[in-house]
Amino acid sequence: MKITIKAFARFREIFGPEKTEEIAEGSTLAALLDSITAGNQTARTALFEDNGLLRGYVILMKNKKRVNREEIAEIILTDGDEIALYPPVAGG
DSSP states (O other): OEEEEEEOTHHHHHHOSEEEEEOOTTOBHHHHHHHHHTTOHHHHHHHBOTTSOBOTTOEEEETTEEOOGGGTTTOBOOTTOEEEEEOOOOOO
16 A cells, blocks of 8 residues: 655655655554665654654654654554654744
């Protein structure tokens, strides 16, 4: 199945603005994140701590709804889903 990944701000430089990833039926959001960072240490470091946990500042959205980072291992993706990756945002 195909999942669209959109990256914003600093993550756009690492992942590109948009790409489609082919993953197995029944894959979780955690599996997708592992897949898109596999073999790319810069991408892996941008999303994950050394212990493998998703960094606290990473904002994930699935089909335009915010995802709770503690649930990424349970969220099952379906064909056509869109995942957005947002880095930390600062401003005033």
